Each structure stands twice: as structure tokens, then as C-alpha cells.
């Protein structure tokens with residue numbers, strides 16, 4: 276293990292301890308997915324990420340993650356990033372879209388916290404897809420000032436950045452403004468520089484970690500639609516006058532209706548129809 280890996284070890288241990296002691300209120304999320312720490316070699320420095328286990332590449336994943344950077348001047352930068360263009364959409368959903376409850380929870384969590392910023396950046400790759408991106412800051416708002424107007428500003432900016440990025444990828448290769456694919460917008464919902472002390476780190480990590488748990492309860496529009504479009508197979512009695520109608524195939528294996536002996540056919544129900552019919556959600560939905 277080289278020196279740079281070693282210098283993260285201390286903070287990783289504190290992070291693990293802090294999470295154990297922090298009052299996690301969102302226990303429905305399997306906590307073992309977190310703190311699957313990954314040390315990545317960035318362009319100039321090492322970063323440490325905390326996110327879902329499936330987020331094998333933190334720069335491309337649609338999931339938000341918490342990151343830590345150790346700076347030279349005895350400070351640590353810590354943040355909660357929505358790094359890929361799709362995950363910026365996810366952040367937008369949190370702050371203005373589908374998940375009103377999550378947004379309120381998050382704003383409540385942010386209330387009274389000082390020193391944290393929400394930051395929109397453009398993520399640029401100048402030569403090839405595999406190079407580490409260079410980030411350029413475009414807009415910064417203190418999180419305790421976030422309101423509908425500020426959120427509107429941040430995300431109209433993010434949309435402009437994605438548009439600008441897409442136009443710059445079409446420029447001739449020798450144009451100084453040319454960008455290659457793999458860039459776009461990046462959003463840090465949280466960002467703060469703290470002194471590299473145990474106490475400051477513990478506090479900042481617990482805050483970022485709990486914010487991440489709140490954010491991970493949110494679906495992208497695509498995930499939301501996929502769930503809406505999903506169908507579940509039930510067994511339906513063919514007798515038009517039957518008042519029993521549907522059976523759950525998981526706990527009914529007879530080929531006929533118990534109520535009137537009618538034969539059964541397979542029907543496809545939406546999640547809502549299933550819940551209406553049976554009073555409980557279909558097996559594979561959360």
C-alpha cells in the first residue's frame with residue numbers, strides 16, 4: 276500500500292466509526308452497501324468515495340456519492356456529488372420534482388448548517404474519453420439559502436452546461452474550446468472545506484452521510500416510469516358474474532376458482548391494480 280492510500284486509512288476508520296454512532300433514521304436502506312470505500316487515482320490527487328456498492332465507477336454512476344479529498348494545507352474537502360448527467364437529473368428531481376417529501380426532509384436536514392455549498396460545475400475532457408475530467412465551477416449557493424428560486428437558477432445553469440458541452444463536442448478537434456465525450460454537468464449538493472481534525476471530520480462526514488441516505492430514496496424519471504409500466508401476473512376467474520375475481524399465483528395453485536369453480540386465466544396487473552386487488556404490494560416491488 277503506497278503512502279497516498281495510507282493517508283486515507285485514518286479518515287476511513289473515523290468515517291466507519293462515525294457511521295456506527297450516528298443516528299441513522301433511514302434504516303430501510305441496507306447500510307452495508309455504504310462505506311464500500313474505493314480509493315481512486317484522480318488526475319492529481321487521490322479521492323475517497325462512499326456510495327452504493329454497485330457504483331463501481333463513481334464518475335459515471337447515476338447514483339450520488341460522498342467524496343473526500345485530502346488537501347496539502349492541512350484541510351480536507353468533503354462533498355456529496357451527482358456526477359454524471361443522468362444523476363444531475365436525479366438531483367433536480369430531489370430539489371424540485373417528484374419527491375416532495377424527500378426535498379422537505381433534506382431542507383430540514385440542511386437548516387442551520389453553515390459552511391456548506393451547493394455547486395454546479397462543467398465536467399470537461401479535452402483529449403479522450405478515458406482521461407480524468409477537469410472541473411470548472413459555474414455557480415455556488417450556500418445550502419442554508421436554498422429555496423425554489425435558487426434551485427431554479429442552479430438547474431437552468433446545469434441545462435445550459437449540458438447544452439454547451441454537447442455543442443463543444445461538435446467543434447473541430449483543433450479548436451481550443453473542443454471537448455470530447457464523457458463530460459457535461461456535475462452537481463455537488465454539498466461541498467465544504469474543513470480543518471483536517473478528527474472532530475471536524477466526524478461532524479462533516481456524519482452530515483454528508485445522512486444527506487446521502489436521504490438522497491438515495493429518490494428515483495430518476497426513467498426508474499419511476501419503469502415502475503409505473505411494470506406488470507404483475509395474477510390469475511383471474513373467467514366467470515363474468517364471479518365476485519372473487521383474482522388469485523395471487525404465489526399462493527394459489529388450483530386450476531379453477533374456489534368460489535364458483537370457474538376456470539382461471541392469467542392477467543397482467545399494474546402495481547396499483549395489484550394493491551387494489553390484494554391489499555398488499557406485488558412480491559418483487561419495494
Ligand SMILES: [Zn+2]
Nearest residue numbers: 512517532537
Ligand atoms: Zn370465480
